[in-house]
Amino acid sequence: MSRILDIVDLKLGFKGYAGLTEVLHGMSLHINAGERVALVGESGSGKSVTARIILGLLQETRTARIAGKVSFDGHDISTMSGSQRAALRGTEMSMIFQDPTSALNPVFTIGRQFTEVLRRRVPGMSNETATAKAAQLLADVSIPDPSRVLQSYAFQLSGGMNQRVMIAMALSNRPKLLLADEPGTALDVTVQAQTLTLMRDLVTDHGTSVLLISHNLGVVREFADRIYVVYRGRIVESGPTKSIFGKPGHAYTRALLSAVPRITGAGLPEVPEISDDFLAPMVTHEAVS
């Protein structure tokens, strides 16, 4: 199976006044074509910086020291120039954010922003064509009145609507890889579930690979085929979703799973912030497929 994304031994540090602060200590992960992979871990574990490296954004930060190999669709991103990386963004890969409302510019209508996204792929697309295409894509994400939404501003729509708009925009140029950084964490649970289902159906239709970044194990379990558990810049466990949830092998994964508050009560579980066995070597589950 062809690999859309292949990261080998990725290391990241930030150079500051106090010397180099290491953030990622050699991460390796891959995503096959059409596969939905989740990166799970607590805040600060290095999930989001990984996404920013894949997008080629962190490479622009002068204090960042990046080592290792990141291949996207067979091309090595680490050796590309800034503009080559920029050319991939918005066309071959795109991203969905935590808070959809703030990800849309408040001073422009949805229609205008959507048109701009479409022109990333087809420069000079006429307004009529772009608007018609945008309306079609919005209808695909079950937005009832696309032409009204296109004339609206982000703050006039609900969070759920904006999330659908974001999904439609992110998938409009048929990217090969979609990065979803805690999608819909800012939304309430029912809306989050709806949009996730919608997103899953769409990426399955398009054959888009997804890297889902999340700390929400419920979401991950529903959405992902395969999981990487990250702890302090290292992958501690990887394997198919079922097998990780069924037989968590690493102490940190077990702690993470037991940290989910139960709806039946009994209070919040006690989980240590750090424990020696969290630093135990990586556990890899045999791939089922």
Add this chain to the structure above:
Amino acid sequence: MIRSLRILAANPMSLFGLILVVIIVLAAVLAPWITPYPTHNGAVVDFAFANDAPSARNWMGTDLVGRDILSRIIYAYQISLVLGIVVLSISVPLGAVVGLFAGYAGGWVESVLMRLTDVFLSVPPLVLAIAMMGVLEPTLINAMLAVTVMWWPWYARLVYNIARSEREEGYVLAAEVIGASTTHIAFREILPNCLPAIITKMTLDMGFVIIIASSLSFLGLGVQPPTPDLGSMVAEGARYLPDSWWLSVFPGLAILLAVFGFNLLGDGLREILGVDE
């Protein structure tokens, strides 16, 4: 637009400001047609009526050489407004570009641009302008130049601060993610979000530019006679206070009204555009 007018109308002070500004602008534009003595904007001498108190013939009296003060005030508004518009239309784009790049790009660009701005801001504005005018010839053009040099850093600061906070907004990251260029993000994404604050400050600043320009000419460093200017008219009449009070009081009131009008209007705009300061 209609909603904006309604908010403006609901706030009597802002509405008053708008009316004042409209009257002043109209008077300035229509000066050659509405002034009682259109020729009195130049070197006209009419000693028969010199230094007359306000009367039916000259509503605001006449100056030392017999020119109608009302006519000269209206012409002086023309000069003040042109000066204000020219100064702002140069210093605002300049300041905005500097502030945008400093705020969005960060790093050494930010350091260089903002420290440069700080250098300009550290010199008291009027002193800087006076120093410049002392070196340059006192003409209208140079007065504009001097005020512009002291004005742009304020816009650089303003836009920089907004750009700094907008840089962290999700839509900027979203634009980066779709591969938009730095200039695109700065001018097409962030700048539109700065416009309400810029427009508000511009309106407020029209009044201040008029004051500064008047201060310069009060000190004899601005527009030179016989061209009418509110500042130099006040200065000229100040020597004859309190007997020939109309010489200074009316031009002084004219400055007051203009500044007052632009300030009230600016405050109203701040409310309409939702700028908080």
